[in-house]
Amino acid sequence: MVRIAGYIVPLEDGSHQVSEFLLVPYPTDCIHVPPPPTNQIVHVKMEKGKKVIFGSVDAYWATGQLKIERTESVFVESSFFMNGLSLEPYQGFFPGRRWK
Numbered sequence: 434m435v436r437i438a439g440y441i442v443p444l445e446d447g448s449h450q451v452s453e454f455l456l457v458p459y460p461t462d463c464i465h466v467p468p469p470p471t472n473q474i475v476h477v478k479m480e481k482g483k484k485v486i487f488g489s490v491d492a493y494w495a496t497g498q499l500k501i502e503r504t505e506s507v508f509v510e511s512s513f514f515m516n517g518l519s520l521e522p523y524q525g526f527f528p529g530r531r532w533k
Contacts, residue, residue, distance in 0.1 A: 434496070434499075434518075435497070435498075436495070436496045437475060437494070437495050437499070437515070438492055438495075439457055439458055439475065439492065439493065439495065440456070440458070440460045440491075440492055440493070441456065441457075441489070442457055444506055444507075449487055449488065449489070450484045450485065450486050451479075452478065452479045452484050453476075453477065453479070455474050455475065456477055456493075456495050457473065457474055460490045471503070471509075471510045471512045472512045472513075474510075475514070475515050476504040476506065476511040476513065476515070477497065477514075477517045478515070479518075480497070480516055480518055485517075485520040491523070493520050493521065493522060494520070494521050494522075495515060495517055496517070496519045496521075497516050497517040497518045497519075498516045499513060499515050500514045500515070500516075
């Protein structure tokens with residue numbers, strides 16, 4: 434079990450509510466050209482399809498079981514996979530985070 438901070442790139446269309454997403458180190462990291470290196474991307478799938486609400490430029494803590502497992506989405510490859518248990522807003526300073 435680990436707790437990792439990062440920014441969300443959703444893997445589902447729709448509102449700001451998803452059950453599967455990529456966790457990346459900076460809010461400007463994008464799945465477009467060039468994407469972050471695969472060792473800086475965590476593919477997160479929430480347990481039992483649980484939906485989480487997120488803001489596209491806010492940092493979050495993702496908690497769950499982390500595996501070193503190469504995954505491939507329609508957008509990008511990642512070196513890590515997490516069975517997500519919870520997602521909560523990051524409190525404090527995080528690189529690239531906008532001030533509130």
